[in-house]
Amino acid sequence: MKALRKYVDKIKPHFEKGGKFEAFHSTFEAFETFLFVPDKVTTSGSHIRDPLDMKRTMIVVVVALVPAMLFGMWNIGYQHFLALGEQVSLGQAFWFGFLKMLPIIVVSYGVGLGLEFLFAQLRGHEVNEGFLVTGFLIPLIVPVDIPLWMLALAVAFAVIIGKEVFGGTGMNIFNPALTARAFLFFAYPAWMSGDQVWVAGLKHGLQAVDGFSGATPLAEAAAGKIDQLPSVWHMFLGTIPGSIGETSVLAILIGAFILIYTGIGSWKIMLSAFTGGLVMGLILNLFAANPYMEIPAWEQLFMGGFAFGMVFMATDPVTSSQTETGKWIYGFLVGIMAILIRVLNPAYPEGVMLAILLMNVFAPLIDHYVVEANIKRRLKRAKVSVQ
Amino acid sequence: MNRVIKLRKGLDIRIQGVAEKNPVSAPPSETYALKPIDFHGLTPKLMVRPDDMVQAGSPLFFDKYRPDILFTSPVSGRVKAVLRGERRKILEVVVEVDGKQNFLEYRKGDPLQMKRAEIVETLLKSGVWPFIRQRPFDFVANPADTPKAVFISLFDTSPLAPDYSVILQGKEKTFQTGINVLKQLTDGKVHLGVHPEKSDRNFVNALINTEIHPFSGPHPAGNVGVHIHYIDPLNKGELVWVVNPQDVLIIGRLFEEGRFDARRVVVLAGSEVKKTGYFETMMGASVEPMVKDNVKEGALRYISGNVLTGKKMGPSGYIGFYDSLISVIPEGNYFELLGWALPGFDKFSFSRTFFSWLRPGKTYRLDTNLHGGHRPFVLTGEYEKVMPMDILVMQLFKAILTDDIDMMENLGLYEVVEEDIALCEFIDPSKTEMQRILRDGINTLVKELG
Numbered sequence: 001m002k003a004l005r006k007y008v009d010k011i012k013p014h015f016e017k018g019g020k021f022e023a024f025h026s027t028f029e030a031f032e033t034f035l036f037v038p039d040k041v042t043t044s045g046s047h048i049r050d051p052l053d054m055k056r057t058m059i060v061v062v063v064a065l066v067p068a069m070l071f072g073m074w075n076i077g078y079q080h081f082l083a084l085g086e087q088v089s090l091g092q093a094f095w096f097g098f099l100k101m102l103p104i105i106v107v108s109y110g111v112g113l114g115l116e117f118l119f120a121q122l123r124g125h126e127v128n129e130g131f132l133v134t135g136f137l138i139p140l141i142v143p144v145d146i147p148l149w150m151l152a153l154a155v156a157f158a159v160i161i162g163k164e165v166f167g168g169t170g171m172n173i174f175n176p177a178l179t180a181r182a183f184l185f186f187a188y189p190a191w192m193s194g195d196q197v198w199v200a201g202l203k204h205g206l207q208a209v210d211g212f213s214g215a216t217p218l219a220e221a222a223a224g225k226i227d228q229l230p231s232v233w234h235m236f237l238g239t240i241p242g243s244i245g246e247t248s249v250l251a252i253l254i255g256a257f258i259l260i261y262t263g264i265g266s267w268k269i270m271l272s273a274f275t276g277g278l279v280m281g282l283i284l285n286l287f288a289a290n291p292y293m294e295i296p297a298w299e300q301l302f303m304g305g306f307a308f309g310m311v312f313m314a315t316d317p318v319t320s321s322q323t324e325t326g327k328w329i330y331g332f333l334v335g336i337m338a339i340l341i342r343v344l345n346p347a348y349p350e351g352v353m354l355a356i357l358l359m360n361v362f363a364p365l366i367d368h369y370v371v372e373a374n375i376k377r378r379l380k381r382a383k384v385s386v387q
Numbered sequence: 388m389n390r391v392i393k394l395r396k397g398l399d400i401r402i403q404g405v406a407e408k409n410p411v412s413a414p415p416s417e418t419y420a421l422k423p424i425d426f427h428g429l430t431p432k433l434m435v436r437p438d439d440m441v442q443a444g445s446p447l448f449f450d451k452y453r454p455d456i457l458f459t460s461p462v463s464g465r466v467k468a469v470l471r472g473e474r475r476k477i478l479e480v481v482v483e484v485d486g487k488q489n490f491l492e493y494r495k496g497d498p499l500q501m502k503r504a505e506i507v508e509t510l511l512k513s514g515v516w517p518f519i520r521q522r523p524f525d526f527v528a529n530p531a532d533t534p535k536a537v538f539i540s541l542f543d544t545s546p547l548a549p550d551y552s553v554i555l556q557g558k559e560k561t562f563q564t565g566i567n568v569l570k571q572l573t574d575g576k577v578h579l580g581v582h583p584e585k586s587d588r589n590f591v592n593a594l595i596n597t598e599i600h601p602f603s604g605p606h607p608a609g610n611v612g613v614h615i616h617y618i619d620p621l622n623k624g625e626l627v628w629v630v631n632p633q634d635v636l637i638i639g640r641l642f643e644e645g646r647f648d649a650r651r652v653v654v655l656a657g658s659e660v661k662k663t664g665y666f667e668t669m670m671g672a673s674v675e676p677m678v679k680d681n682v683k684e685g686a687l688r689y690i691s692g693n694v695l696t697g698k699k700m701g702p703s704g705y706i707g708f709y710d711s712l713i714s715v716i717p718e719g720n721y722f723e724l725l726g727w728a729l730p731g732f733d734k735f736s737f738s739r740t741f742f743s744w745l746r747p748g749k750t751y752r753l754d755t756n757l758h759g760g761h762r763p764f765v766l767t768g769e770y771e772k773v774m775p776m777d778i779l780v781m782q783l784f785k786a787i788l789t790d791d792i793d794m795m796e797n798l799g800l801y802e803v804v805e806e807d808i809a810l811c812e813f814i815d816p817s818k819t820e821m822q823r824i825l826r827d828g829i830n831t832l833v834k835e836l837g
Contacts, residue, residue: 033759036725037722037726038759040720040760045823053760059727130765170762170763
């Protein structure tokens with residue numbers, strides 16, 4: 001450790017102002033603070049500080065995503081060999097998925113972090129850790145066969161248009177990962193929907209065995225083939241086609257537990273979002289005008305990206321409501337909208353993405369009313385005390 | 388006694404080095420200092436020069452904009468130095484004792500029999516007045532004002548805080564005199580915030596002319612600002628005055644003895660102190676005799692006050708005007724390899740992102756490392772977990788950062804001072820300098836109000 005520190009100290013002057021590699025100052029700083037928590041001490045205010053910083057916060061979210069990612073890797077292989085009709089071991093399936101997934105992760109982080117470093121350097125501030133999570137989320141919400149250049153384009157779009165134009169992490173209006181997904185969805189719909197894209201190889205001419213359908217439960221339901229839906233147990237475990245990390249409700253619940261227990265993710269948003277989804281599902285059950293609307297409300301929560309979206313995307317602290325009361329309202333409405341869009345609009349089988357983006361827009365409005373209520377309470381108190 | 392107000396939000400920081408409740412003696416300090424930086428918004432005008440002789444109670448400087456308010460020497464002796472900082476700002480006026488401790492004498496008497504104007508005059512002349520502070524904004528009270536109430540918090544919940552039930556023991560009579568003085572200054576009540584268990588029941592029950600309010604819960608339950616919020620909240624245009632418990636004693640002694648007697652028990656605490664304890668000393672005394680040969684090796688930070696809100700000073704610094712605590716903790720100027728990624732069994736954190744949650748009772752040797760870099764606001768709802776008042780902390784700070792005066796007023800800037808948001812600053816993962824920003828906001832608001 002000492003030798004490493006010595007080396008860092010030795011090369012540091014080159015990256016300072018006037019040094020040879022001044023243009024990489026932010027990049028150097030990012031790597032230095034990644035390796036070492038800086039020796040900076042408090043200079044104003046509280047003399048002691050909680051060890052929780054932005055890096056720790058983000059890494060906790062990444063850890064919470066790991067079960068979904070590991071399961072996703074295995075499921076890529078599992079679905080692929082299922083389509084081929086081959087029996088393989090757990091390790092083989094996982095290895096296949098790992099090799100498929102690795103380039104996606106590399107491209108996502110490579111493009112995104114590259115842009116983050118560039119913007120940090122241009123703006124002259126430290127690299128923000130926000131992309132640690134975004135870069136991990138994006139691979140989990142795309143189909144496995146997504147061409148890498150498309151992914152790179154989407155990541156660039158999300159980082160630049162979704163985040164940096166607003167001022168960077170903490171200032172953005174839309175969830176960057178969902179911005180990337182929305183970009184792909186509208187720019188390259190052929191690669192983002194249909195029966196072919198969810199299982200590795202199908203899009204590239206792989207011949208599936210008879211009886212294998214690469215369609216996601218949402219697509220089946222939207223097509224009215226309710227009888228072909230996988231069992232709830234399969235949807236819970238996640239052994240179904242879908243975006244890489246979204247299929248296993250079990251893995252997502254493990255992540256949700258980590259987020260809630262550490263206090264990093266808002267349990268209020270998660271709870272109210274699931275409640276909202278359930279309520280909307282029940283309302284649709286009441287009307288039951290078509291087979292899709294007849295699906296039991298609680299089963300809806302297991303389908304598509306609902307669980308993943310509500311646990312990892314709706315809870316993004318920057319783009320969701322920032323007041324505690326607002327979080328209840330925001331989460332509830334996200335849940336309502338997700339199921340509403342999914343079931344009633346056949347053009348958008350995945351309502352979760354649009355619901356969260358839509359509510360991202362309304363979150364500041366919700367906060368506005370919560371803040372107004374706080375102000376009114378204070379003014380009312382003043383009037384009472386005058387009497 | 389009123390119903391106990393139970394607070395749930397907040398945090399007791401489990402820091403090592405809580406002082407043993409033993410009286411400790413140290414050689415008396417040779418020098419004493421008054422520090423203008425202890426008073427917010429004060430522009431001091433010097434009244435002495437180096438080598439002038441002063442008595443206990445002789446004014447050293449006054450407030451340029453409120454010349455009635457004098458700041459007087461706690462000891463008799465010779466003015467040794469006037470320490471100045473950038474742009475000749477006065478940092479310390481140091482007095483070297485002559486060993487005689489001659490007092491200037493003031494009119495003594497039963498405050499309940501005195502007129503308000505006489506009381507105010509005595510307080511001002513003796514230099515005891517600045518112990519009375521106003522809320523909002525935490526300025527020295529203005530003698531021209533009449534507050535709607537006076538607040539005293541009889542317990543301190545901040546890290547390593549002194550136990551006032553120990554300090555005040557046997558001083559009931561003087562404390563009562565102090566309360567009587569304060570009672571004469573307000574048209575309203577003198578409110579006393581106490582802890583249902585930690586405060587000395589017999590002491591509290593013996594007091595009159597005051598209203599008792601028990602508060603329980605984690606820090607900041609002992610903050611007087613929190614008490615004001617629950618008992619008689621501050622709205623625009625309203626004023627309350629606050630006094631620290633030991634300063635109530637100083638006020639009491641002024642009227643009992645006719646002297647500015649600045650004696651005070653100061654607690655020396657912190658993980659780096661060898662022998663902690665309760666020192667009988669005086670406001671403005673040098674800490675040198677207390678800490679000399681009494682601290683551990685290494686780079687240390689000496690703080691007058693608690694680790695959340697206190698002021699940094701050197702090993703021969705002076706006890707602050709309002710402080711009853713000296714904290715000594717290690718500096719944190721070290722690099723930590725992958726510190727943010729380690730499990731963190733030995734890191735005290737409010738969040739459960741470090742595995743120290745597995746060791747609920749453990750206390751920690753906390754240092755001054757910032758643990759990360761400054762970032763914009765990202766996490767939300769964190770501050771509210773340690774803020775027992777109905778205040779939207781992040782929104783208030785955004786109003787301050789954008790100079791939005793209306794919103795600052797509307798969101799409760801009148802109700803908070805540095806100590807009330809110190810915990811928010813402690814837990815903030817974005818490492819925002821919240822106490823500094825708050826003071827900037829207060830200055831902006833005061834300027835605007837004119």
